[in-house]
Amino acid sequence: MLLEMRSIIKEFPGGRALDGVSLDVIQGEIHGLVGENGAGKSTLMKVLSGVYPHGSYQGEILVNGAACRFRGIRESETAGIAIIHQELALVPQLSIAENILLGQEPSSFGVIDQERALQESERVLQQVGLDLPPHTLVRELGVGQQQQVAIAKALQKQALILILDEPTAALSDDEADILLDILRDLRQRGVTCIYISHRLQEVLSLCDRITVIRDGRSIATKTGSELTEQALVGLMVGRELASIYPRQERTVGEPVLEIRSWCAESSGGSLRLQDVSLTVQKNEILGLAGLVGSGRTELLMSLFGAWGRVTSGSLLLQGAPLAANTPQQVIAAGISLASEDRKRYGLVLGQSVRSNITLPNLTQVARRGVINEQQELDEAESYRQQLAIRCATVEQPVGTLSGGNQQKVVLAKWLMTHPTVLILDEPTRGIDIGARAEIYALINRMVDDGIAVLVISSELPELLGLCDRIAVMHEGRITGELSRAEASQERIMLLATGYSEKGATDA
C-alpha cells in the first residue's frame, strides 16, 4: 500500500467538510476519486498535500507505511506527493524548461547549469510525450500542453503520487485523449496517480480503482470494471436524480432579443465570431451549447462591448435597433449578463451581500448620488428572502458564502436591474446538486415573470432539462438549432463538433 489515509476528519466553522474519509492507493495504479461538488474531494487533497497542516484535521496519513505529518506543501512534496491543480501553477513568462525546474534548478554556486537543465527537462518532457523545444515560453502553449508541462514538472520532482485535479476540465476531447494516453503510459512506467474528475466515462476507462466520496464520507472503493456510469452516479448522489429540472409548458411570446449577423474578432484575430444570428423570445429559455473555445462566452462579452472588435451585425431589443457598445449602455437597455466566472466577473468578494446586490442598481436606491441606506437594506433584504440566500445577515461578506449562495447573489443583483433579457453563462458551475435545483427553479420563475432567458452551459443534461430551444456553436458559428423535442446529447455533440447543420436538423 503506497498511500493510506485513515478516518480523516476536517472541520470548518461552517461544519464538517470531511467526516471520516479513508483512501487507500496501491503502488502503480490510477485511482479515481469522484463525488459531487462539495463532497470533500478538494478538501481531502488539501489535507494530503499539507495545505491544511497536521493538527488542523484528525486522522492519519501513511506513505509507504510511515506516518506523515505535513505542515506545508513543501513537506508533502518532499515526501513525493505532487498535486497538479485545476489552475495550473506555471509561470507564463518563463520557458518550459524554466518552469519544469523552477525551485530545483541544477546549479553550482547559484549559477544555473544550462546544459544539465536542458537535458533534465528534455528527459521528463519525453516521458509526457511533449515534443517541443524546452525554451518555448509557456504562455505560447495550449491548455493541454501546459497540463503536460505541469505533469513533467511533477515527474522531475520524483513524485511518488501524482494527484490530478480535474485535468481535462478545460481540454477539448482530442486533448483530453492525449492526456489520458500519457497517463496510461506513465502507469506502465510505474507512476501512481490519484485522478479527480467529473467526467465519469473518462474515470471509468482510465482508473484501476475508484473511490466515491459523498457528504464528506468515503462511500465505496471499487475496481473500474465492477462499475457502470449509472452505478457510479448512484453512489455519488445517493438518491434518484429524477426531478431537479422543474418543467412546465409555456407559450412562447414575441421575440425580445434578436442578434443579427453578428461578426466580431478578438484583438489578436485568433477567434472570430462569424455571422451569428439568434433570437430569444419572451417566456422561453434559449440554450447555447458548444465546446470550450467555440466562442459562446466571447459572443456574450462582445454583445456587451467587453470583448474584441465587432465588425458587423446588429442587435434588436423588442423590435427596436439597439446601438450600445459599453456594458453601461447594454445594462441600461435591459440586458443583464451573469457571467461564467462569478468570482472574477460577478462579485466583489470582500464586500457585503448588500453592496454586491445593489452594485449595478445604486441609482435605484440613491437620490442625487447619495445612497439611501434604509432603502438599500430593505431592497437587499427582500432579495435575500425571495431567493433564499443563506447568510447570517446581508452585511456578511459575499466571499464567505458557499458557491450556490454566491450564485444566488449574482442572480439577485441582476434581477434587481429588472432586465428584459437575462443571460446566464454557466449558471451552476461549481454548485452542488441541492443548490442547483433551487437555481433552476429560480430561472423558471424568472421566465414565468416574463424575462427572456439565454443560458450557456457546458453540461448537456442541464441544457436539455432546462431549455425550450438549444442553439449550438462551433468555431464561432451557429451550427444548428434544436427544439426541445429534437434535442439529445448526441445531436448536440454532433453540431458542437462541427457536423453539418442541415444534416442534423433534417435527420
Add this chain to the structure above:
Amino acid sequence: MHDQTTVNLKMLFKTNMRQFTMIAALLLIWLLFSIATDGVFLSPRNLSNLFLQTVTVAIVACGMVLIIVTGNIDLSVGSVAGFCGAVAAVLQVNFGWGTVATIGAVLLTGVAIGAWHGFWVAWKQVPAFIVTLASMLAFRGAILAVTGGSTISPMHDSFKVIGTGYLPDIRFDGTSFNDTSALLTIAFLIIYLLMEAGKRRNLIAHGLPVLPLGLDSLRIGLTALAIAAVCGVMIFNEGFPYAVLLLVLVVLVCRFVAERTVFGRRLYAIGGNSEAALLSGIDLKKNLMGLYMLFGGLTALAGMVMTARLNAATTSAGVNMELDAIAAAVIGGTSLMGGEGKITGAVIGALIMSSLDNGMSLMNLDSAYQYIIKGLILLTAVWADVAMRRRKG
C-alpha cells in the same frame, strides 16, 4: 431580536481590532514622548500645535485612501501641493490678487492637475505609479519655474488666517478659554450622539447585529470623551484653528463620499474587483477621472494651508509629503491591493506620523535618526497588520 442581533465583546474586538490597535499605538507613542519630554509633549500648547501640523498631511491622506482603494496611487501629491502653494503665493505677491480669487484659482489649478492625471491613468491606461511619478518630478520643476527659485512672501493677512488663525471669542473676550470653540464642541458632540442613536435604531430595525446597549454606550461614550478631550485641549489653548476646522470638514465630506454616495461605493467596487465593476455597468474611466479631480482639489487645499502656515511659498514645500500621506493611509488600514480603506483610519495614521515628527523634534533628535525611526515604524506597522490579517484568514 435581542439574542440573535446582538454581538458580544469578543466579536467587537475581532471586527474592530485594527481601530483598537491603532488608537492604542497612538496613545503609546504619546505616552513615550510625554515621558521623554517631561510632559512638554502633552501640554495643550504642543498638542494644539501637533494638530495643526497634522492638517496638511491628513487632508491629503483622506484623498489618498480613496485613490489607493481603487487600486491606484498618487506619488505626486507633495510636488503638486507645493506647486499649488507656490501658485497661491505668486498670485498674491506678484500679481496682487485678493484672497478669495486666489483660493478659487488655486483650487481650479489642483482640479486641472488631477484631470491631467485622470486622463493618463483612466483613458490612456498608463499605470498611476508612472503617471504620478512623472508629475512628482515635473511639478517639482514647475515650482522652481513659477517661484524663480526663491521663497515668495508675504501673504495677505486674510490668506494667512487659513493656516495660522484661530476662531475668535464671541462674548467672553479675555477668558482663559475660547467660548466659540466650546459651543462648537458641544454642538458637535450632540450631533454625534444623535447620529449614533439613529444608526443603532436603524440597525435594529433591519435585524442587523448591534452591540448590547451597555457596551455600545461605553463605546460611544469613550469616543465622545476622546472628541471632547481633543477639543478641550484646543479650547484651553487659543481655540480651534481654522485649519483644523477645515480638516474636520474634509474628513466629514470624504467619509460621506466614501460611505454614502454612489460615487464612493463604485470606487470601492472598482478596487475590490474591477472586472466585476465593469460588467456591472460602472464606467471605470469616468469614476477614476472624477476621483483624481477630487484629489487634485484636496491637494490644492493642502498646498494652500501649507503656504498660509509658513506665510510663504518655498521651493522645498511638500517634499516627502506623498510618503507621509501613503504611510498614513496604510497605517490607517488601507489595503494597497485595493477595495479596502477607511478615511478616519488615515486621519489617525496621519496623527501618528506627525506625532513622531513633533515628538522627536521636541526631543531634539538628529533628523538623520528621525527618518530612520519613521521608516522602521512604518515597516513595523504594516508588518503587524499583515501578520494579523493572515491569522484571521
